[in-house]
Amino acid sequence: MISINNLTFEIGARALYDEANWHIKPGEKAGLIGANGTGKTTLLKLIVGEMKPTSGTISMAKDLKIGYLNQDLLSYQSDKSILHVSMEAFERQNELHDQIEELLKKLETDYSDDILHKLSDKQAEFEALDGYNIEYRAAGILAGLGFNEEQQQRKLSQFSGGWRMRVMLARILLQAPDILLLDEPTNHLDLPSIQWLETYLQAFEGAVVIVSHDRYFLDRVINKTVESRKGKLNVYAGNYSFYQEEKSLREEIQGNQFKNQQAKIKQEEKLIERFRAKASKAKMVQSRIKALDRMDKVDAVDDDTPTVNFSFRFSKPSGRHVKTLKNISKSYPNVPILKDTEGIIEKGDKIALIGANGRGKSTLLRIIAGVDPDFEGTCESGHNVSQTFFAQHQLEALHLENEVLQELQAFAPKHTETELRTILGSFLFTGDDAFKKIKVLSGGEKSRVALAKALTADANFLLLDEPTNHLDIQSINILIQALKQYEGTFIVVSHDRYLLDNVANKIWYIEDQKIKQYPGTYQEYEDWQAGRKEAIKNTSKEPKIKKEKKEVKPEIKKVQGKSSSNLNKDLEHLEADIVEAENKIKDFELQLADPEIYNSTDKLAELTKLYQAAKNQLNDYKNRWEELADKILELEE
Known part of the structure; x- marks a missing residue:
């Protein structure tokens, strides 16, 4: 549907996106998330062509119909009713309606066959486009977004910015686009309207891309999460909760890889330092130095989750009753709000x-x-x-x-x-x-x-x-x-x-x-x-199967009676075994970094088991290498 390939977008010297990739598929409902300033709104503008990429491509079908809700629509002004404004979505139907009205007017003085044929053709097309129901459809969408019948007849200019944004959303939904791009659609909606929009988008047959800070909304609508971070677009095959869990797993794997690699680097540096002065080990030392230089370095996990690390202070606590409301009544012209009500905040x-x-x-x-x-009544502050x-x-x-x-x-x-x-x-x-x-x-x-x-x-x-x-x-x-x-x-x-x-x-x-x-x-x-008798208890996660840990006792090769040259051969064999084990572990880590593996619990469990066994084997080899290296040093001194 939409293919983003090697997208780079620069603002001055800063690359907001750096060779980012993402393919939006038909029917996909994706949440585009990330911290402020990571380019979420910019990406939507790049997709609709309001901005141009520095390099890379965004390709799509020429006839693709995009509905784009953005905060700039707040500037739209009109003295027409909001029902009429929302019906502007039906461009062809409105055009046909005006043409039919014009032909009907001509018919008052001109009964020619040409006028009658034209009228018949226009009416047939209008009916085929469901033109007689567009007002009904527009009224239904507006009602879902919180507008009653009286409000639907009021001018758009009479509403505040938040309510105008709802009208713009209604107009976009009525266009029935192939893909909806929604930038913070819940910002100006109340809870009933958000719940209505959730239901609408769940049933929407086209693709949807949503930028939103409302994680409940995302969880109930999307089936894919795309994180904009450090110039890349990282795709997770699930809703926001799935993203949180899988990201945690990915970071755990990355953290383990980083920790293991750092331990290996220190060990290699220690061995290099130990044998650096030995001429007989010069070849081995150079080999290990080159291996370290060629090593693909794993980055440490960058924990960018902010925490509150200060405490709030107030000089004196309040009394038991903070606010007491009695017989409160409040109304606006012809709109009663509160009537003889009360409440206590403790x-x-x-x-x-x-x-x-x-x-x-x-x-x-x-x-x-x-x-x-x-207002009528009293609202008293406590001690x-x-x-x-x-x-x-x-x-x-x-x-x-x-x-x-x-x-x-x-x-x-x-x-x-x-x-x-x-x-x-x-x-x-x-x-x-x-x-x-x-x-x-x-x-x-x-x-x-x-x-x-x-x-x-x-x-x-x-x-x-x-x-x-x-x-x-x-x-x-x-x-x-x-x-x-x-x-x-x-x-x-x-x-x-x-x-x-x-x-x-x-x-x-x-x-x-x-x-x-x-x-x-x-x-x-x-x-x-919702009528439930009992609050839903937190669903517990599937318990992890605890496997008994077996103590790994490395086999230490007997070296009694062996010459230095024989021990050196054993050392070379072990080095080859270590390289093979390291390659095997690297292969397992690549497989574990693939998001697809997390869609199958059985495959994940089996792969994790093999990965752990390979790590144990590597530790075994390294312990044996250490023993042999120490023995060689003793014999050669």
Whole structure:
């Protein structure tokens, strides 16, 4: 379908891609993942031709129909209804509709056969293209993305950026392309809309490439994961969870290869050093030196998983009741949100506030934060409660001329520069990144700065409104680790189910204009909502078969009574055996590095068994070589 061959793309002196390869097959559903700055969005732009590669090729059929959702579509403006905008996907049907209307108008004064034939042909083609159902299809897609009938008739210009992006997504889906390229499609969707999109994409017959930070979404939609890393595209034959497991296996194998190779190098260097002064061993020494020079070096595993290595402090703990809401009512013109509802946030609560957009999540959060005074009822803070509120609009409150470190220093003056640099490092601002000006940062980088500020506040109560917007998976992991370490109380609004399931111990949702509560994790809440009586227990992984380890007793060749020349012959034979064993191990390691082997448990087990046996044999040979080498030295001294 699409073939990427030896793709190189350079930005200045930096190669974003360096001879990368990937073949996208028909019907394939792939997740394109990687840290921010590794070129995911750039790759999509290269595929659609918005950018040109430095070298290499991207080839595809000329008639391939691509649907491309990107953040630039937010700039699209129209005073037409969103139903009409979404129906723009049906270009030919709309063209035929206008032509039919024009012919019908002509028929009022011209009854010629020519007009009648043209009208008949246009109507037949219109019907063949299902033109009479396009409005119904468009309305169905919009409904799935959260637009009710009244909203579908409103002008696009009346909606905020996030809702406009949904309309653009609807228009792309209605085009029925051969392949969908979706850049962060869940960024502006609520949970019900994300779940609808999951179901839609699962049934979609074309190919899909998704750039997303939502690992639950990826797990439920994709069947292949492609990691953009260090200029290459590494393919894993499964969803995101499969990728994590297989990557861990690959790194374990690579780590073992590196460790074994380093041990071998040290041993070889030791032997070379031992025999370097012996003229009789000059040939052998030179042979080992050349072998070391020719050796394909295995790289050490580069662990780029960031961790939070600082602790959050607040000067005083709160009382038992952090917030008490009584008889809360709130409405907008003709839109009731909350009606005579109540709730209590207690010390230590980790609350996920969830639900569809328009149900009042952000409104309730603003009431709790005290930034929306226009409501009925009371919202009281408890004893010693100190709070900080993170919302997306706070990105606009960052001081653009400040450097990143300056921004934190101004906000948290009690922290030392070392502490703040440590915090910034945990949020992926390392080295000179701390001295970048806020104005040059991307949306995701600004979000990380604002989050770092929120989490360094002397606050025992955090309110977080969609904190994962614009964050990549690495940054979300940092936020999860940070919230797990936080000993205070928090309430978070988010559509990222992985984050919610990892940090929340209580679920709040709004139903019938009331605050409802579920005392458990997000996954338990989902299961309960689906009507299950009992939370799904974590599926345990297949237990590994423990094999009894047999002590390997190397056979030491008797050397009593043998001459030095005979021992040297034995040594040469052993060296040949060692080379053969090393080649065998290298062959096994190549097989174990092949992703296909992990699709068969039996083959993997058998190959692992053979690999271990070869390693044991090599150790046996090396021990025997050492014994003989020591004996030769004794005889020759």
